[in-house]
Structure formats: C-alpha cells, structure tokens
Amino acid sequence: MNTFRDSVEAMIPALRRYARALTRDVDAADDLVQDALVRALRSERLFIGGDLRSWLYTILTNLNRNRRRSLARKPLFAPLPDSAAGASGTEAEACDIARALATLVEDQRAVLLLVTLEGLSYREIAEIQGVPIGTVMSRLARARSHMRAALDGERPTLRRIK
Amino acid sequence: MTEPNIPVTEDELHAYVDDELPAERRGDVEAWLATHPADAERVRAWRAMAEALHARYDAVADEPVPQRLALDRLARPQRRVIYGAIAATLAAFLAGGAGGWLAHGVSTAPSSLQAFTFDALEAHRLYVVEVRHPVEVAGSERAHLQQWLSRRVGYTIKAPELDAAGLKLVGGRLLPGPHAPAAFLMYESPTGERFTLYTSRAATPATQMRYVTRASDGALYWSDRGVGYVLSGPDDNKDRLQQVARAVYDQTEKNGG
Numbered sequence: 001m002n003t004f005r006d007s008v009e010a011m012i013p014a015l016r017r018y019a020r021a022l023t024r025d026v027d028a029a030d031d032l033v034q035d036a037l038v039r040a041l042r043s044e045r046l047f048i049g050g051d052l053r054s055w056l057y058t059i060l061t062n063l064n065r066n067r068r069r070s071l072a073r074k075p076l077f078a079p080l081p082d083s084a085a086g087a088s089g090t091e092a093e094a095c096d097i098a099r100a101l102a103t104l105v106e107d108q109r110a111v112l113l114l115v116t117l118e119g120l121s122y123r124e125i126a127e128i129q130g131v132p133i134g135t136v137m138s139r140l141a142r143a144r145s146h147m148r149a150a151l152d153g154e155r156p157t158l159r160r161i162k
Numbered sequence: 163m164t165e166p167n168i169p170v171t172e173d174e175l176h177a178y179v180d181d182e183l184p185a186e187r188r189g190d191v192e193a194w195l196a197t198h199p200a201d202a203e204r205v206r207a208w209r210a211m212a213e214a215l216h217a218r219y220d221a222v223a224d225e226p227v228p229q230r231l232a233l234d235r236l237a238r239p240q241r242r243v244i245y246g247a248i249a250a251t252l253a254a255f256l257a258g259g260a261g262g263w264l265a266h267g268v269s270t271a272p273s274s275l276q277a278f279t280f281d282a283l284e285a286h287r288l289y290v291v292e293v294r295h296p297v298e299v300a301g302s303e304r305a306h307l308q309q310w311l312s313r314r315v316g317y318t319i320k321a322p323e324l325d326a327a328g329l330k331l332v333g334g335r336l337l338p339g340p341h342a343p344a345a346f347l348m349y350e351s352p353t354g355e356r357f358t359l360y361t362s363r364a365a366t367p368a369t370q371m372r373y374v375t376r377a378s379d380g381a382l383y384w385s386d387r388g389v390g391y392v393l394s395g396p397d398d399n400k401d402r403l404q405q406v407a408r409a410v411y412d413q414t415e416k417n418g419g
Contacts, residue, residue: 009233013223016231020222021215034231041237066365097214115180116212117219122182137173144176148207151214 004044007052008037014118015060021113022064024098032067036060051124058128061110068106100150108143111136170194175201179208277340279374279383282360282392285337285346286379290356297333297348307334311345315362317389319345322359322413327406329357341365349406357395357406361414364390371407382407386414 015036019029036059040047047055101109107129114120114128122140126133170191177183178191195202229235289296299307304321311319314336321331329349337344337360344362364385371384380397382404383390391414393407 005233005237012227012231012233013225016225016227017219017222021219030228030230034236037231037233037236041233069365097211097218113215117215122177122180137176140176141172144204144208144211147211148204151211 004047004052005041008040008056011053011056012037015056018057018113018118019060019064021101021117022060022109023067024102028067032060032063035063039063051127054120054124054128057114057118057120061114061128064110065106096151100147103150104143104146108139108146111139112143112147115140170198170201175205176208179205179212276374278362278364278390279372279381279392281337281340281344282358282383283374283376283379283381283394285344285360286358286381286394287377289335289346289348290358296356298335300333301331303333304331311336314343315345316342317363319361320413321347322410324349324357324406324409327409328352329406332356339363355396355402357393359410360392360394362390363388371411384411 012033015033016029019032020026023029023032036056039059040056101112104112110129111125114125115122120128122133122136126136129136129139168190174183174187174191178188183191195205299310301307301321308319308321311334321334324331328351330351332348332350334345334347337346339360339362342363344360347359349357349359365388371382374381374383375397378397379394380400380403381392381394383392385391391410393403393410395403395406397403
C-alpha cells in the first residue's frame, strides 16, 4: 500500500479543476497536471512530509508560470474559453467568468483561484507563492477588483483602506 | 473585548468572505457592513464571483480522470509512456482518425505546440522546393553540421541515419524558432521525395505525438524533455510519413537529444 501515491491520486480531480481555471484550455490544463504528477511521483523520495496538497499546487502553479512565460514570446493565439458543459447559470455568464479571469495577471489569478476555488488558507498560499501574507492579500484585493471591473465592464478604481 | 470603534480594513473584508477572520472580529465586520453599503456591495460582489467560479469549474473535479493521468502509467519510466502514446497516435493517424488538428481550421484550443509546428511546416514548404540552395551546410560535412547546430541550439544534434528508409541527408541549416533557435535537417530519396526534421527547445510539456496537415504536406510533432521535434513530408503516403517519423523518434530517443 503506497499512501503517498494514494494521496497524490486523490488530489488529481482538484488539480484538474485548478489547472482548467488557470489556463481555460482543456489540453493545456491536462498537460500541466500530467507534468506535475510526473514530477511529484519522481520526487517521492524527496518529499519528507508536510502538506502534500500545498506541494502539488506549488508544482502546478510554477509549471503554469513557465508555460505563460514561453507563450508570451509568441502571442499568436489567446487561449479560448473551453465550452461550459454542465455548468449552471447561462452560457453568457460562464464565458464572462472565463474572460474575466483572462484579464488578470498570473499571480493575481492564481491567488484568487487558490482562495475561492480551491479553498486554501492565506498562509498556505503565501507558502505556495513564496511571498509574505501581505503580498497575498494585495494580490487578492487586485484580483477581486479587476474581476469586478471586467464583469461589470467598468474601469477599476481601487484604494486600499488603511 | 474589542474596541468597537476600530474601523474595518479591506483586508478584513476579504478575510470575512474567505473565512479567515478571527472569530472575535466577525461581529464588528457585520456591524460595519450594515452601515457601509459600498463595502457591503463589494462583499456581495466577491461572493457572487466565488459562486460563478464554482459554477463554472467545480464540474471539472467531477469528471472521470482521463487515462493519460493514470498514476501507474505515469510512474513507469517516462520513455515508455511517450512511446505508447505516440504509437497509439500513429496507429490512429494511419487508420485515418487524425487525433490531431488541421493547420488552418483549428478544432481544438490552439497552443504553443501549434506555433512550433506551423513554423516547422512553413520552413519545410519554403526549402523543399529549392533546387540550388535547399540547405546551407551539406550532408557530406555531417560532423561539422552537427557540431555547428548543436552549439547554436544548445543541445546535442545528431542527424538521424535514415538509409534504411531510403533517405540520404541533404544537409541542414539554422532557423529562428518560436522559443529558441531551431536546427533544420533535410533528407531526400532517389526519387526526389523530401522530408525535413525541425527541432528546437520547446517549453511545452506535451508528451503525445500530434499530426498536422497543410495543403499537400503533413507533419508529426512530439516533444521530449524540453525539446520539440517536427518531421514533415508529403502527405500522400501516411505509411511512409509514419515510418520516417518512427525512425527519427527511435534515434533521437537513443541519443537522448
């Protein structure tokens, strides 16, 4: 019985969900998850305990940053929102949320998704992104502000209340 | 007991929505929201945003996990996995079910893999028609060609031996690739059919071979350990294209680069 592998396997559906929201591209998302899983399995001996869940999200988040960096050099195609099969709400809503996500910079998008979609704590996200919690909070604030603007079709005017 | 007049900060509004707020502050935040409609509206909007994200993406976690992510397959040495996927794709490709995408009629979401393959196909079409200058360094200077290209692309280039497929090395040249410089090799049969191999560093983690076709040319693409390969040739004989791609794949696998 391999509990490490069982724990990794149990995380696959959540990783697929996170990757899908990060990339809005079915193929790219599963490519990311596959690469993350391969790395995780290869590193079993190196994983000395701690939070497996955070570790897997960290691998996936970093892989996506690399993917985005290489995409940025040849912006021939923007990722298309994949079809909203099985989602509740109107199709227009589903496309809006994907389009709104696309307007965020990578770090803000990752924070928003890790908080709201994946339910991780601010502390866990700070570890995943390798930044102080204050940075996580400011990324979250900007993400929510830009998302609101994108969804409402207005320009954002954000001021942090001190 | 908290001082009732400490104003609620924006960070606390976020924490309130995300269940990260210390219990003793909840009452203060709720009292604040009752008297600050603009902040109440933001909290409402953030909650609606979270609901929309769940509505849109939760279903993915309920999908059956695709075969390609089966752990027992991924845990095996990666080599065999790639070859299995490629063999399967080639078989499907031969049977007429492309399992890929058309160059100018994208049926699946486009990606950087496509940019890479399009560039390779463009290079193929540009140079195979050249009679006098199809390559820059001839195949007769194989050692020099390999050394030069290896230095420029940053990994070992060994031109595959395709004599068994009836192809001799015409030569090669260096091209600008989408992510990094690309090595471009051309092969030719006695009857004049030409195949090209385009390779450079590729950032995508793709492990399946894909097929693309454009006009009368076909290309098979795969990437392995950060290096992409595109084998292009005439599309009228898929057996032949598959045979050549397989020979190239076997040799690049052995060379590890």
